Amino acid sequence: MKYLIDIIKDQNRLLEEARQTIVALGKERDTFRGLLRNAVPDLSGENRVKALLALNGIKQKSIADKLGVEPQTVSQIVLGKKNSARIRSAIAKVLNMKVEELWPSNGQNNHGKAA
Numbered sequence: 001m002k003y004l005i006d007i008i009k010d011q012n013r014l015l016e017e018a019r020q021t022i023v024a025l026g027k028e029r030d031t032f033r034g035l036l037r038n039a040v041p042d043l044s045g046e047n048r049v050k051a052l053l054a055l056n057g058i059k060q061k062s063i064a065d066k067l068g069v070e071p072q073t074v075s076q077i078v079l080g081k082k083n084s085a086r087i088r089s090a091i092a093k094v095l096n097m098k099v100e101e102l103w104p105s106n107g108q109n110n111h112g113k114a115a
Contacts, residue, residue, distance in 0.1 A: 048102070049078050049091065049102050049103075050078055052095050052097075052102070053078070053091070053095070056094075056095060058094055058095070060074040060075055060078065061074075063087070063090055063091060063094060066090065067086070067087060067090055069087065073087065074087060074091075077091070078091070085099075088102070088103060
């Protein structure tokens with residue numbers, strides 16, 4: 001019986017160590033993402049959005065699939081050729097940023113058209 005209790009204590013200790021490691025890795029990941037986000041501020045508009053998506057391992061196709069649109073539509077939003085508040089919002093959400101941080105030009109794309 002004591003042997004089983006010792007095994008359970010060891011398993012609980014290992015589970016707690018694993019939980020602490022996961023929490024620490026999560027914090028490191030968030031710090032790393034923050035550093036990456038700050039590493040690309042000099043890029044302009046669509047280049048910045050594309051870089052942030054790539055740095056976070058996010059494919060435009062996955063955003064398109066979630067929204068039920070064609071990947072080309074998401075690409076056109078990223079490139080500033082089209083506007084869509086819904087798609088811009090979805091992109092900002094997956095990057096854990098505000099739309100204004102990604103497209104700071106007061107809701108206008110590169111062609112001066114209102115969003």
